[in-house]
Amino acid sequence: MAERLAVFFDPCIFEHDTGQGFFEARESPYLPVIESHPENAARVRNMLAVLQQGPIAEALDWHAGAAAQRQDLERFHVAAYIDELASNPADETRWYSGTTVFGPGSYDICRNAAGQALAAASHVFDGKSKLAYALLRPPGHHAQPEMADGYCFFNNIGVAIESLRARGLKSAAVIDWDVHHGNGTQEGYYNDPDILTISLHMNHGAWGETHPQTGAVDEVGDGRGLGKNLNLPMPYGAGDSAYARVFDEIVAPMVRAHRPEILFIANGQDANQFDPNGRQLLSMQGFYELGKRARALADECCAGRLVLVQEGGYAISYAAYCLHAILEGVLGREPGLPDPLAYMQEDTGGLDEFIKQMQRRYAASLG
Numbered sequence: 001m002a003e004r005l006a007v008f009f010d011p012c013i014f015e016h017d018t019g020q021g022f023f024e025a026r027e028s029p030y031l032p033v034i035e036s037h038p039e040n041a042a043r044v045r046n047m048l049a050v051l052q053q054g055p056i057a058e059a060l061d062w063h064a065g066a067a068a069q070r071q072d073l074e075r076f077h078v079a080a081y082i083d084e085l086a087s088n089p090a091d092e093t094r095w096y097s098g099t100t101v102f103g104p105g106s107y108d109i110c111r112n113a114a115g116q117a118l119a120a121a122s123h124v125f126d127g128k129s130k131l132a133y134a135l136l137r138p139p140g141h142h143a144q145p146e147m148a149d150g151y152c153f154f155n156n157i158g159v160a161i162e163s164l165r166a167r168g169l170k171s172a173a174v175i176d177w178d179v180h181h182g183n184g185t186q187e188g189y190y191n192d193p194d195i196l197t198i199s200l201h202m203n204h205g206a207w208g209e210t211h212p213q214t215g216a217v218d219e220v221g222d223g224r225g226l227g228k229n230l231n232l233p234m235p236y237g238a239g240d241s242a243y244a245r246v247f248d249e250i251v252a253p254m255v256r257a258h259r260p261e262i263l264f265i266a267n268g269q270d271a272n273q274f275d276p277n278g279r280q281l282l283s284m285q286g287f288y289e290l291g292k293r294a295r296a297l298a299d300e301c302c303a304g305r306l307v308l309v310q311e312g313g314y315a316i317s318y319a320a321y322c323l324h325a326i327l328e329g330v331l332g333r334e335p336g337l338p339d340p341l342a343y344m345q346e347d348t349g350g351l352d353e354f355i356k357q358m359q360r361r362y363a364a365s366l367g
């Protein structure tokens with residue numbers, strides 16, 4: 001039987017209004033053209049469209065999960081923080097950490113987003129499908145138990161994992177390939193021996209009070225969770241081959257050793273080569289390879305149970321194409337969409353080899 005992927009989505013997520021400004025900040029007095037906030041509805045409208053109309057459309061089964069309830073949220077987040085978000089007046093927009101915008105209606109939309117992740121995870125946990133993906137916004141991986149951060153309010157994956165644990169799940173692994181450090185998930189599981197958290201990200205460090213974690217390699221978990229948090233701060237400019245090697249040589253062995261019952265992917269596409277918020281160079285092909293690897297790892301370690309949850313990805317056109325490529329890899333299909341923006345034919349990834357070649361080429365001049 002052909003492979004199927006269950007997709008969880010509710011159009012209310014388009015109503016989360018992050019406004020406009022100078023990139024992600026307020027308007028600039030010097031510039032006449034106002035940009036959309038990077039975390040905007042348009043990016044996800046394109047993701048939805050490419051899934052509905054692209055080659056994988058025939059392999060997708062669409063569902064809408066119910067909004068997460070208060071008790072679902074409280075399994076990951078503290079009550080006072082949920083109260084604060086819930087109390088936002090209907091006509092007020094709040095800004096957290098300068099760039100994380102919470103507007104009228106955002107509380108229910110964020111509950112709905114968490115609900116899509118929760119429903120996708122339950123679908124797989126209950127054996128209704130092996131593969132599920134939650135298409136949602138706002139993203140979740142920066143949201144910590146006690147605070148919002150980096151456009152995120154509820155940690156969608158954390159809420160989903162906790163709902164499964166309440167129903168008997170013993171262990172899980174999260175691979176976060178969003179270009180930013182998955183600090184919220186790290187914070188939630190830092191002392192937890194059963195939830196392995198792995199984050200591949202550009203080496204951006206902490207970014208203020210809402211993001212005290214640095215994403216450095218020495219943040220390895222604490223107490224009983226020691227060794228169960230793995231940070232992989234990738235060099236700026238890392239591309240397809242770098243991500244594939246790190247996945248094969250570090251990520252996969254760690255997940256194998258943990259033996260999770262279910263594998264979660266914090267599925268951002270902002271490591272793509274055109275992303276305004278990232279400085280990495282993944283192409284559609286690179287994302288396809290990551291999708292394929294995630295699927296193979298899930299097949300090997302946890303009976304194929306794989307749940308992908310949307311995170312960042314801010315290049316309005318290219319992130320959608322990269323998402324399609326990831327899910328083709330997950331489904332074990334051949335790439336069916338040509339890369340509309342590829343201008344790097346091949347990522348050799350080998351600076352050492354390049355230097356050697358140049359040394360040979362210019363041997364006479366180099367002396």
Ligand SMILES: [Zn+2]
Nearest residue numbers: 178179180312
């Ligand atoms: Zn990101």
